[in-house]
Amino acid sequence: MPTWDHEDCDPAMEAEHTRLYRMMNRLEPVITDSQSEAKVARAIHMLQERMADHFHVEEELFVTADWASRQVMIRDHHDLLGMLTALAEIPPHDGEARRKLFTAFLKALARHDNDVDAPLFSRRH
Ligand SMILES: [Fe+2]
Numbered sequence: 001m002p003t004w005d006h007e008d009c010d011p012a013m014e015a016e017h018t019r020l021y022r023m024m025n026r027l028e029p030v031i032t033d034s035q036s037e038a039k040v041a042r043a044i045h046m047l048q049e050r051m052a053d054h055f056h057v058e059e060e061l062f063v064t065a066d067w068a069s070r071q072v073m074i075r076d077h078h079d080l081l082g083m084l085t086a087l088a089e090i091p092p093h094d095g096e097a098r099r100k101l102f103t104a105f106l107k108a109l110a111r112h113d114n115d116v117d118a119p120l121f122s123r124r125h
């Protein structure tokens with residue numbers, strides 16, 4: 001599970017990421033292990049909504065910032081949401097495929113945080 005552990009981050013963004021990860025920690029066991037089709041679908045839907053909100057907040061904050069960095073951020077956000085769309089489309093009985101894709105999503109998110117969000121929201125800007 002990724003955690004937000006980057007020095008010199010803007011405090012509001014740090015708090016936002018900490019809240020996001022707390023929610024993801026709660027949803028992870030439901031998405032990967034729950035036997036209830038309805039619970040899995042609800043958890044994935046909550047994650048989709050929350051991530052879309054989070055990305056929206058970041059993109060708004062970066063409206064006036066350097067254009068090239070903002071394009072990289074938007075492309076990553078788009079790809080990450082695409083992974084969640086694919087996760088929602090996996091047939092309910094295929095827990096193995098769900099676990100695999102969710103693990104890949106967490107890895108891609110950790111890379112995005114590290115390479116894109118942390119430098120962009122550094123207080124050193
Ligand atoms: Fe972020």
Ligand SMILES: [Fe+2]
Binds near residue numbers: 055073112116117
């Ligand atoms: Fe981001």
